[in-house]
Amino acid sequence: MFVLGCGRSPKKALVICVAGSTSVQPYAEKLAEEYMRRHKEVRIDIQGGGSSAGVYAAKQGAADLGASSRELVETERDLLEIPIAYDGIAIIVNWRNSLENLSLPQIRLIYQGKITDWAELGLPPHPIHLITREEGSGTRNAFEELVMGKEAEITAAALVQDSNGAVREIVANDPYALGYISMGLVEPRVRAVAVDGVLPTRENVKNRNYKLVRRFLLVARELKPGPCQDFVNFILSPQGQGLLEAEGLVGVVD
Amino acid sequence: MKKEAFIERVLLFLALSSISTLLLITVFIFLEGLPLMAHVGLKKFLLSSHWAPTKGHFGILAMIISSILVTLGAMVLGVPLGLACAIVLAEFSPEKVKTLLKPTLELLAGIPSVVYGFLGVVWLVPLIRDHLGGPGLSLLAGAIILGIMILPTIISISIDALSAVPDLYRDGSIALGATEWQTVRRVVLPAARSGIITAIILGMGRAVGETMAVIMVAGNALKIPHSILDPVRTLTSNIALELAYASGRHREALFATGIVLFVIIVILNLTATFITRRR
Numbered sequence: 001m002f003v004l005g006c007g008r009s010p011k012k013a014l015v016i017c018v019a020g021s022t023s024v025q026p027y028a029e030k031l032a033e034e035y036m037r038r039h040k041e042v043r044i045d046i047q048g049g050g051s052s053a054g055v056y057a058a059k060q061g062a063a064d065l066g067a068s069s070r071e072l073v074e075t076e077r078d079l080l081e082i083p084i085a086y087d088g089i090a091i092i093v094n095w096r097n098s099l100e101n102l103s104l105p106q107i108r109l110i111y112q113g114k115i116t117d118w119a120e121l122g123l124p125p126h127p128i129h130l131i132t133r134e135e136g137s138g139t140r141n142a143f144e145e146l147v148m149g150k151e152a153e154i155t156a157a158a159l160v161q162d163s164n165g166a167v168r169e170i171v172a173n174d175p176y177a178l179g180y181i182s183m184g185l186v187e188p189r190v191r192a193v194a195v196d197g198v199l200p201t202r203e204n205v206k207n208r209n210y211k212l213v214r215r216f217l218l219v220a221r222e223l224k225p226g227p228c229q230d231f232v233n234f235i236l237s238p239q240g241q242g243l244l245e246a247e248g249l250v251g252v253v254d
Numbered sequence: 255m256k257k258e259a260f261i262e263r264v265l266l267f268l269a270l271s272s273i274s275t276l277l278l279i280t281v282f283i284f285l286e287g288l289p290l291m292a293h294v295g296l297k298k299f300l301l302s303s304h305w306a307p308t309k310g311h312f313g314i315l316a317m318i319i320s321s322i323l324v325t326l327g328a329m330v331l332g333v334p335l336g337l338a339c340a341i342v343l344a345e346f347s348p349e350k351v352k353t354l355l356k357p358t359l360e361l362l363a364g365i366p367s368v369v370y371g372f373l374g375v376v377w378l379v380p381l382i383r384d385h386l387g388g389p390g391l392s393l394l395a396g397a398i399i400l401g402i403m404i405l406p407t408i409i410s411i412s413i414d415a416l417s418a419v420p421d422l423y424r425d426g427s428i429a430l431g432a433t434e435w436q437t438v439r440r441v442v443l444p445a446a447r448s449g450i451i452t453a454i455i456l457g458m459g460r461a462v463g464e465t466m467a468v469i470m471v472a473g474n475a476l477k478i479p480h481s482i483l484d485p486v487r488t489l490t491s492n493i494a495l496e497l498a499y500a501s502g503r504h505r506e507a508l509f510a511t512g513i514v515l516f517v518i519i520v521i522l523n524l525t526a527t528f529i530t531r532r533r
Binding site for chain 1: 309389474495
């Protein structure tokens with residue numbers, strides 16, 4: 001495992017170090033940018049490395065805040081956890097595709113390669129062009145946890161793309177494609193289908209009716225009053241949450 | 255004289271430093287990748303096609319097969335086209351046409367591979383999907399894009415090889431009553447053989463090693479392809495796709511993939527040297 005952490009120079013006492021999930025990273029950067037614009041004396045370093053590495057860094061004290069896009073496991077429960085946003089994973093099809101709804105088991109069977117034709121889903125027969133993300137991706141990780149479970153594995157026949165954008169681009173152009181992306185990135189050329197009859201809307205994510213939802217967490221050993229606490233307060237403030245909502249996430253605070 | 259010796263030393267040092275870079279890279283790749291090969295077992299690593307590195311399955315057979323097929327496809331397309339182009343430019347074109355076309359072809363080599371990939375995604379992939387079926391992102395798309403990408407390499411080295419054949423050979427052949435085409439086929443091409451083989455091998459090396467464009471158009475699926483319309487993942491794509499988040503055994507497995515790639519390239523080059531020397 002990589003060991004993350006920020007070098008501390010004695011001159012700049014007001015450095016906040018955030019490390020972890022690459023899924024959270026772009027949002028954390030947006031928040032940090034805005035926060036630093038308001039508080040010129042503070043510097044916030046955002047590092048990637050993955051959720052596990054981020055939680056580990058927070059536990060070791062190498063980072064002030066660890067960012068995680070997965071839930072904490074048993075051995076990590078001693079950490080303070082601060083949910084900052086929800087991210088829904090949308091199952092998307094081309095806008096010309098008339099599919100309305102999939103059940104969770106159906107999605108699992110499709111991604112296991114056991115349902116391979118649209119006819120099995122009540123549409124005109126044609127092979128499904130299945131798209132997934134690369135091994136190690138946070139979105140794939142969450143998808144595997146939420147949909148596939150422990151046993152089922154994503155079929156080797158699935159196309160693999162290395163970003164949400166690439167998945168969306170293919171689905172937007174191919175009427176027979178099916179993929180999954182972060183809910184905030186759905187646009188008119190692709191359509192999010194309902195999962196077990198529930199559409200991935202803000203409300204459904206917030207009240208947890210929609211099933212494919214992951215939380216973005218910040219974790220820390222403790223939150224001492226000071227810039228770190230203040231940064232967290234900013235994230236949970238209407239401004240911070242508004243920023244996250246503008247980026248397509250769903251806030252945790254009303 | 256002292257100055258002479260000094261400059262010699264400097265040049266020797268510079269030459270060695272470039273070679274030592276190669277050595278360093280080799281050592282580094284092997285150090286990082288070999289532990290995984292030892293852990294999984296070479297046979298299982300090379301002959302299993304089950305790749306799920308975060309779940310402990312490290313088989314790269316499908317990617318080896320895909321790399322070979324994509325490269326072969328590129329050769330089927332690129333070699334006849336490139337060679338024909340080189341022959342026309344070197345043997346049958348007036349000087350004016352040649353001075354215009356050769357730099358243009360070399361410009362083709364300067365286009366970044368991501369641009370080829372983008373053109374492939376926007377233009378070639380939908381064409382394949384709509385007219386031939388499948389998802390479009392496929393072995394075929396990869397081979398076609400690579401076939402185009404290796405053209406400049408094959409053409410410019412072949413032209414150099416053909417131009418290096420002395421005009422005496424051509425004159426002699428024509429004087430004996432051979433037609434121009436007979437001269438090219440029976441005299442010039444055999445005389446330029448080693449240069450042309452070098453061109454083909456270098457083109458092949460480019461095809462095996464190309465990454466960005468292939469990731470964009472080949473679909474990257476982990477299955478052994480059953481048709482040219484199936485999506486495939488090459489060895490290079492595998493490394494580039496997954497390295498960003500990989501750690502531990504997963505990372506080692508990607509370096510081990512690099513070792514396999516390295517060995518393939520070395521075998522290619524040795525074969526080339528062997529064929530050229532045997533004349």
